[in-house]
Amino acid sequence: MGPRTFHHFMDIIELQKLTRTYGDFTAVDHIQLSIRAGEIFGLLGPNGAGKSTVIKMLTTLLPPSSGTATIAGFDIVHQPGRVRAEIAYVPQLVSADGGLTALENLRLFAKLYGVPRRITNERIAGALKFAGLEEAAHRLVRGYSGGMVRRLEIALALLHRPRVLFLDEPTVGLDPLARQSIWEQIQRLVRELGMTILLTTHFMEEADTLCSRVAIMNRGRVKALGSPEELKLSLGISDASLDDVFTRYSEEQPETSSNFSDISQSRRSLVRLG
Amino acid sequence: MKSLNNATLLEWAEPFAVPAGRFTGLTRLAGQCMALVETEYIKLRRDPTDLISRAVQPALWLLIFGNVFSKLRAVATGDLPYTDFMAPGILAQSVLFVSIFYGIAVIWERDLGIVHKLLVSPTPRLVLVLGKALSAGLRALIQGVFVYLLAWLLGVHLNFHLPALLGAALVVLLGAMGFSTFSLIIACIVKSRERFMGIGQVLTMPLFFASNAIYPIAVMPEWLKVVAHANPLSYEVDALRALMVHGGSSLFGVGWDISVLLAFVSVLTLISARLYANLVR
Ligand SMILES: Nc1ncnc2c1ncn2[C@@H]1O[C@H](COP(=O)(O)OP(=O)(O)OP(=O)(O)O)[C@@H](O)[C@H]1O
Ligand SMILES: [Mg+2]
Numbered sequence: 001m002g003p004r005t006f007h008h009f010m011d012i013i014e015l016q017k018l019t020r021t022y023g024d025f026t027a028v029d030h031i032q033l034s035i036r037a038g039e040i041f042g043l044l045g046p047n048g049a050g051k052s053t054v055i056k057m058l059t060t061l062l063p064p065s066s067g068t069a070t071i072a073g074f075d076i077v078h079q080p081g082r083v084r085a086e087i088a089y090v091p092q093l094v095s096a097d098g099g100l101t102a103l104e105n106l107r108l109f110a111k112l113y114g115v116p117r118r119i120t121n122e123r124i125a126g127a128l129k130f131a132g133l134e135e136a137a138h139r140l141v142r143g144y145s146g147g148m149v150r151r152l153e154i155a156l157a158l159l160h161r162p163r164v165l166f167l168d169e170p171t172v173g174l175d176p177l178a179r180q181s182i183w184e185q186i187q188r189l190v191r192e193l194g195m196t197i198l199l200t201t202h203f204m205e206e207a208d209t210l211c212s213r214v215a216i217m218n219r220g221r222v223k224a225l226g227s228p229e230e231l232k233l234s235l236g237i238s239d240a241s242l243d244d245v246f247t248r249y250s251e252e253q254p255e256t257s258s259n260f261s262d263i264s265q266s267r268r269s270l271v272r273l274g
Numbered sequence: 275m276k277s278l279n280n281a282t283l284l285e286w287a288e289p290f291a292v293p294a295g296r297f298t299g300l301t302r303l304a305g306q307c308m309a310l311v312e313t314e315y316i317k318l319r320r321d322p323t324d325l326i327s328r329a330v331q332p333a334l335w336l337l338i339f340g341n342v343f344s345k346l347r348a349v350a351t352g353d354l355p356y357t358d359f360m361a362p363g364i365l366a367q368s369v370l371f372v373s374i375f376y377g378i379a380v381i382w383e384r385d386l387g388i389v390h391k392l393l394v395s396p397t398p399r400l401v402l403v404l405g406k407a408l409s410a411g412l413r414a415l416i417q418g419v420f421v422y423l424l425a426w427l428l429g430v431h432l433n434f435h436l437p438a439l440l441g442a443a444l445v446v447l448l449g450a451m452g453f454s455t456f457s458l459i460i461a462c463i464v465k466s467r468e469r470f471m472g473i474g475q476v477l478t479m480p481l482f483f484a485s486n487a488i489y490p491i492a493v494m495p496e497w498l499k500v501v502a503h504a505n506p507l508s509y510e511v512d513a514l515r516a517l518m519v520h521g522g523s524s525l526f527g528v529g530w531d532i533s534v535l536l537a538f539v540s541v542l543t544l545i546s547a548r549l550y551a552n553l554v555r
Binding site: 062104112 | 310321
């Protein structure tokens with residue numbers, strides 16, 4: 001929108017008190033967050049924390065109850081069409097059409113994304129190569145392994161060369177090898193295309209490997225924000241892992257801050273016992 | 275962007291110029307719409323079992339119901355043999371049955387996350403729902419060919435003049451678009467397969483029986499006449515009766531029938547474009 005124009009090149013995604021309620025229940029509660037261009041940002045948090053709800057709002061699928069966000073300077077509430085041209089989304093569910101081949105899936109989305117006809121073939125060939133699916137291009141997606149489907153989905157999301165990619169639990173249900181190949185795909189997107197990626201995950205190892213920064217959500221709020229290293233250090237215990245960070249900020253806790261020391265106290269004694 | 279280089283990725287994934295202001299041209303919209311229809315076509319060609327199993331029902335109606343009622347002479351259809359009277363009704367019925375369960379397929383796609391991806395693409399909602407409606411239209415047209423074939427085998431006096439055939443195709447297309455969109459709207463409201471099945475079943479039969487498909491409106495009790503006049507299926511059948519069989523005639527006039535169907539399709543399409551995103555909320 002008009003006035004907020006130029007500073008968005010650094011912060012490509014900005015959440016401004018983004019809020020979503022379902023009836024009396026607040027799934028996402030006044031989240032204030034900036035994500036920089038070219039970063040892999042992880043949204044972590046226990047089941048029901050509100051991660052998918054944030055992503056649905058940012059991808060224009062769900063209108064916020066209050067607050068808003070901008071992506072590449074476009075407002076998700078007032079300029080959803082503009083936002084959609086800049087983003088791609090791979091849902092938590094496996095979402096390539098199993099009744100079609102990889103090639104047919106790619107053709108369909110090339111048209112839906114408005115990829116000009118003269119570059120369509122080249123782009124589809126590139127996408128197949130990127131996904132390592134050249135051999136399987138003419139096979140029905142229904143017969144693919146989980147890893148192949150995910151690789152295809154990420155390739156599908158690149159056809160219109162979005163600036164921001166949203167990945168909701170990209171490696172859930174994949175074996176370690178398939179997971180590794182998805183990680184490599186994601187890292188290439190950032191390294192070679194300068195894309196910005198916002199992902200959610202329940203694998204702390206994944207967040208630790210991929211993410212430049214993470215936010216830990218609980219009950220609709222951001223409880224901790226920083227690089228994995230910063231967050232581990234902030235616990236004040238030696239050899240803390242991101243799992244410890246996750247546990248620390250995901251625990252049910254009264255709003256009082258006095259609790260903080262209690263918890264790290266008890267954790268320390270646990271460490272000593274072990 | 276070139277400066278990032280060394281990458282196989284960049285060669286194909288460079289940004290492309292989207293027309294200024296992104297006032298997407300009509301050709302692009304048409305392309306998006308046809309891409310959805312083409313997808314339906316690919317799937318139908320790959321797996322026609324669904325089409326074939328759906329051809330069984332109209333066959334049974336024409337064979338059994340048609341035969342018995344002709345013998346009974348229970349329905350006053352003027353000079354028209356009863357099977358000739360009934361064939362357009364059965365065509366409309368099979369279009370209705372094909373279309374009214376379209377919402378199930380859409381809920382299925384939602385469960386798979388396909389709807390999410392369609393909605394996040396820059397394709398306008400209106401184009402997405404139109405593409406769905408036209409896909410249902412494609413199915414219905416294929417179904418229509420089956421019904422014509424069956425009717426012909428059973429000795430129905432079909433009208434094979436090109437304008438009549440084209441007119442019938444248009445009516446079938448509009449009927450399918452209307453009822454599939456109606457089905458889509460229900461899917462967007464109930465959102466779950468189980469509830470949809472319930473409602474689908476509850477709706478189809480009344481729509482069918484409260485129409486002129488297998489008996490004329492003239493023989494209905496007053497209250498049913500009112501319902502039949504408000505039922506878009508009646509207008510579909512009415513037009514088909516004039517277009518499909520020799521000696522058949524329309525009560526309301528084919529022009530009026532088509533206008534009603536067009537209005538039905540337009541209004542529902544606009545409503546469904548607004549509701550489509552509800553599926554993923
Ligand atoms: N359509 C809805 N109606 C009512 N409540 C909802 C709806 N969608 C989500 N919620 C609630 O909002 C909360 C946040 O859900 P969300 O899916 O965003 O969590 P999440 O962090 O993605 O969890 P998970 O890790 O399990 O995917 C949950 O408590 C959920 O029950
Ligand atoms: Mg989730």
